[in-house]
Amino acid sequence: MGQALCICSRSAITIDNKRYYFLQKLEEGGFSYVDLVEGAHDGRFYALKRILCHDREARKEAQTEVEMHRLxxxxxxxxxxxxxxxxxxxxxxxxxxxxxxxxGSVWSVLEKLRDKGSFMPESRILHILHGICEGLKAIHDKGYAHRDLKPTNVLLDENDRPFLMDLGSMNKARIEVRGSREAMTVQDWAAQRCTISYRAPELFNVESHCIIDERTDIWSLGCVLYCMMMLEGPYDLIFQKGDSVALAVQNPVSIPQPCSYSPELQTLLSSTMVTNPQERPRIGWVLDQIKSLRGSDGTDIDTNRV
Known part of the structure; x- marks a missing residue:
């Protein structure tokens, strides 16, 4: 990764006493930018995420994102x-x-498949899903939840190893809501930080007395799995048409039929997207199911790559 490039007249920055040269813009969001940079000391490529901190609260959120990465x-x-x-x-x-x-991201890979009129083989889905779940388990085991899991927040390397990214929405896994004011605070926060078409049902209308836990991620995981199977999220079109996602997530997920994937994978999908969070499995159970589907050695990876 990172061949030598001409660095004549390139703008540069210094972080931790190391120099990096700007190459090009990669992404641009509402309050953040991602640039491709090259390390002068090692010739490697890096992604530089620049978060605009317009007030003290925004700086605190950026600091939290840093701390989550370092954790x-x-x-x-x-x-x-x-x-x-x-x-x-x-x-x-x-x-x-x-x-x-x-x-790039899982989403960019799925877009290429869709453009080719192709699909993602089940063995490849299980391989990627297994890695996503391993990352989620690490997060949940430390008492946190990602809260914004979606195909654009999962990167894939050349071997299809997934990396969970964009940890800015992470917070404590267990949130105890006591009263309508706290419920509205959590609901407003979710509306700002949790992507609507991948947001768990319990975050749309937060009850006055309840416990929100890490199983919000399991719902989002189900949405990611659905997206890998169908090449679009289960609620993407509903959102794009301007219909109510909050209403749609109150019903069990519908898997289009006929479906070319195994009944076992379809059952796993349905198990993750249970509307009642108390009936939704935890990440350990999901991992066990994936390992069972992949077989004992987990080496059944399809070579049909994008």
Whole structure:
């Protein structure tokens, strides 16, 4: 990763006493930008995420994202190479230096398959899903939840190893809601930080007295699995048409038939997308099911790549 490039006249930054050269823009969001940079010291490519901190609360959120990255050292959670906070002209930016995964996100892979009129083989789905679940288990085991799991937040390397990214919405796995005011606070937070078409039902209308736990991620995981099977999320079209996603998620997920995937994989999908969070499985159970579907050695990976 990262061949030598001409760095003449390239703008550069320094993080942790190491110099990096800007190559090109990769993504641009509402309050963040991602640039491709090259390390002058090692010739490797990195993704530089720049978060605009327009107020003290935004800076606190960026600091939380940094802390979440530093909390994990796991092969399926994107690592943080370095970070810094830059103060310029009275404005603050958080700079997060991350590994550059050239293959892109699960969503970009699915888009290519859709454009070719192709599909993702079941063995490949199970391989990717297994890695996603291993990353989620690491997060859940430390008492946190991702809260914004979706195909664009899962990167794939050349061997289809998935990396969970965008940890800015992560918080404590167990949230105890006591009263209508706290319920509205959680609901408003979810509306801002949890992508609507992958958001668990219990986050749309938060009850006044309840416990929200990490099984919000299991619902989102089911949506990601559905997307890998159908090449679109279960509620993407509903959202695009302007219909109510909040209403749609109150009903069991409908798997289009005929379905070319095994009944066992369809059952796994239905098991993750249970409307009542108390009836939804935890990540350990999901992993056991995936291992059973893959076989004892887990080496049944299809070579039909995008």
């Amino acid at each position: 994990f050292n796991h092969p399926n959670v994107l690592s943080l190479t370095a970070y810094t906070f830059m103060e310029r002209s009275g404005k603050c930016e958080a700079w997060l230096l991350l590994p550059y995964i050239s293959k």
